[in-house]
Amino acid sequence: xxxxxxxxxxxxxxxxxxxxxxxxxxxxxxxxxxxxxxxxxxxxxxxxxxxxxxxxxxxxxxxxxxxxxxxxxxxxxxxxxxxxxxxxxxxxxxxxxxxxxxxxxxxxxxxxxxxxxxxxxxxxxxxxxxxxxxxxxxxxxxxxxxxxxxxxxxxxxxxxxxxxxxxxxxxxxxxxxxxxxxxxxxxxxxxxxxxxxxxxxxxxxxxxxxxxxxxxxxxxxxxxxxxxxxxxxxxxxxxxxxxxxxxxxxxxxxxxxxxxxxxxxxxxxxxxxxxxxxxxxxxxxxxxxxxxxxxxxxxxxxxxxxxxxxxxxxxxxxxxxxxxxxxxxxxxxxxxxxxxxxxxxxxxxxxxxxxxxxxxxxxxxxxxx
Ligand code: BG6
Numbered sequence: 001x002x003x004x005x006x007x008x009x010x011x012x013x014x015x016x017x018x019x020x021x022x023x024x025x026x027x028x029x030x031x032x033x034x035x036x037x038x039x040x041x042x043x044x045x046x047x048x049x050x051x052x053x054x055x056x057x058x059x060x061x062x063x064x065x066x067x068x069x070x071x072x073x074x075x076x077x078x079x080x081x082x083x084x085x086x087x088x089x090x091x092x093x094x095x096x097x098x099x100x101x102x103x104x105x106x107x108x109x110x111x112x113x114x115x116x117x118x119x120x121x122x123x124x125x126x127x128x129x130x131x132x133x134x135x136x137x138x139x140x141x142x143x144x145x146x147x148x149x150x151x152x153x154x155x156x157x158x159x160x161x162x163x164x165x166x167x168x169x170x171x172x173x174x175x176x177x178x179x180x181x182x183x184x185x186x187x188x189x190x191x192x193x194x195x196x197x198x199x200x201x202x203x204x205x206x207x208x209x210x211x212x213x214x215x216x217x218x219x220x221x222x223x224x225x226x227x228x229x230x231x232x233x234x235x236x237x238x239x240x241x242x243x244x245x246x247x248x249x250x251x252x253x254x255x256x257x258x259x260x261x262x263x264x265x266x267x268x269x270x271x272x273x274x275x276x277x278x279x280x281x282x283x284x285x286x287x288x289x290x291x292x293x294x295x296x297x298x299x300x301x302x303x304x305x306x307x308x309x310x311x312x313x314x315x316x317x318x319x320x321x322x323x324x325x326x327x328x329x330x331x332x333x334x335x336x337x338x339x340x341x342x343x344x345x346x347x348x349x350x351x352x353x354x355x356x357x358x359x360x361x362x363x364x365x366x367x368x369x
Contacts (some may be wrong), residue, residue, distance in 0.1 A: 009153035009346050009356045010248075014204060016339060017197035019148035019158035022166040024194060029188040033172045037144055045177045046125055048098045051078040051257060052123075054086055054114045055102040057364075058156040058241060063102050064234035065334045066167030072331065073175035073189070084098065084115035084369070097123040100170070104151055105136020105365035113369070115139055115228075130159050130168045147227050153357045154364045155245045157342045160238065161200070161335055168193055168331075182367040190330045196336070199326040203339045207323055211340050213332060214305070214321060215347025221329040225266065225273045226253040226341075227293065231285050231334045232276035239341035241273055245359050246349035256293045269301030276337045277315055282330035287314070294318045 005011035038045075051070060053063035060082055067078040081091075083101075087110070093099070099118040104113045106129040115125050115136055127140035130148050135144040146162035147360050169283050172189055175181030218224075224243055228236035236252035242317045244251050256275070267273070275294050282288040298304055298318045304321035309327055316322065325336040350357045 001222055006114045006350075007153065007346070007356045009157060010226045011267070012151055012158045013339070013342050014154055015158045016161050016342075017200040017204075019146070019162040020165045020193075020200065020335065021197040022147035022149070024169065025147070025290075027169055028190055028194070031190055032176065032183065032191060033169050033186065034061060035144060035169060035173050038142060038173060038246065042177050044098070045074075045174045047096060048076060048124075049096040051076055051098045051100055052086070052091070052093065052118075053100045053102065054083045054111060054118070056065065056108055056110050057079075057084050058160050058238060059102040059104060059111075060166065060242070061234045061238040062160050062163035063100070064230050065164050066100075067169050068231050069331050072173035073086050073171045073181045073186075074178050075180040076174070076178070083110040087114045087117050091118075093118055093121050095122045095124070099123045100128060100167075101125065101364060102128045102135065103134075103136050104130045104146075104148075104156050104163075106131040106136040107367050108366045109137070109369050112136050112139065128163055128170075128172075130162065134197075140247065143354065152364075154240055154359055154362045155176070155345075160338065164335055165196075168312045175342065185313050188329075189329070192332050196328070196332060199328060200337055200339055202326050203336060207340055208343055211323060211343045212347040212350075215344050215349045216351045219351035221249060221252040221272055221348070222269065225263070225271065226251065226254040226276070227257045227259065227273060227290075228276035228337075229278060229290055230283070230339060231331060232256075234279060235276055235334045235337050235341065236274070238338055239345070242342060242345035243348065245362060246345045246356055247349065247352055247358070249348075256290055259293055259296070264297070264300070267297050267300040271292050271302050272305060273297055273302045274305045274307065274341070275319075276333075277306050277312060279309045279327065279330060279333060280312050280314060281327075282333075287312075287315060291315060291318070299307075305368065307340055
């Protein structure tokens with residue numbers, strides 16, 4: 001039931017705040033992360049020497065965001081691998097490897113087979129999943145459910161923010177267990193995470209109309225590029241994936257630092273480029289670098305749409321459009337910056353008269369290889 005919304009996707013984007021809040025609920029006690037499902041696993045978390053996140057599609061981009069946070073907080077190397085690549089290349093894994101699979105449906109065949117493969121080779125497996133009792137969690141040693149609620153639209157939106165939330169809870173927990181993260185710092189991150197639902201609500205209230213209008217104006221666009229750095233990089237790729245899936249146009253996400261190593265050749269007058277701008281306060285080193293990237297592409301005629309923190313005036317001279325997100329700590333910005341991109345992809349698909357919930361050739365859960 002769409003509950004009065006024009007599509008399931010519109011409804012599910014409106015539920016992104018609850019997806020985050022419900023995934024946190026019951027997992028914070030006295031300001032610290034407590035995940036009852038992970039009781040008894042402290043020894044495992046202390047002993048691992050690496051983490052490999054395995055997923056497909058949007059879930060893999062959530063994993064790439066999670067990598068930054070888990071490495072920072074838990075001081076353990078994290079690799080993110082597409083499930084179908086992992087399985088067929090004789091990866092180096094053993095009982096000191098923790099495999100974290102991410103799947104909304106819990107039924108994606110490639111992810112399931114990769115989990116089984118890793119388990120047979122002695123790795124411990126933890127599943128982040130949105131569907132109670134699905135096959136992947138049943139095949140895993142531990143489960144952390146995301147509580148985004150049922151997701152109907154084929155392209156994943158609210159499950160994505162819930163997956164990042166679950167990865168962050170996991171990173172904070174493992175960081176505390178391993179002793180790499182102090183209680184005070186962990187408590188600050190927990191507070192930050194708990195403030196995210198209201199900040200997403202604010203984006204939906206303040207920017208949704210503006211973004212849908214922008215998408216409408218851009219209905220004839222043939223190609224869109226997305227740039228980001230650090231945690232903004234996987235968000236750039238997620239923005240591009242959504243546009244391919246929903247609006248059937250060419251879209252690519254790049255690491256902004258990679259621009260001069262190739263992609264800048266694509267910039268010609270009128271080329272729309274979304275740029276995810278890190279916070280000037282939180283990312284004092286990266287912010288000016290991204291602003292100068294914007295300057296460079298603008299000088300070559302790009303049409304720049306900046307996603308920037310409220311109050312960041314540095315982008316104003318170079319951006320054609322600015323989509324504002326509330327202030328958040330550097331690692332938490334992806335949970336905000338992705339929201340305008342989800343709205344934009346839905347808006348462009350709608351402006352082109354396409355079916356946002358059931359894009360051509362795609363399935364919600366791919367249970368074949
Ligand atoms: C694709 C879906 O087929 O599978 C994507 O269209 C999704 O939205 C991907 O991200 C992975 O699915 P799941 O269920 O494993 O998260």
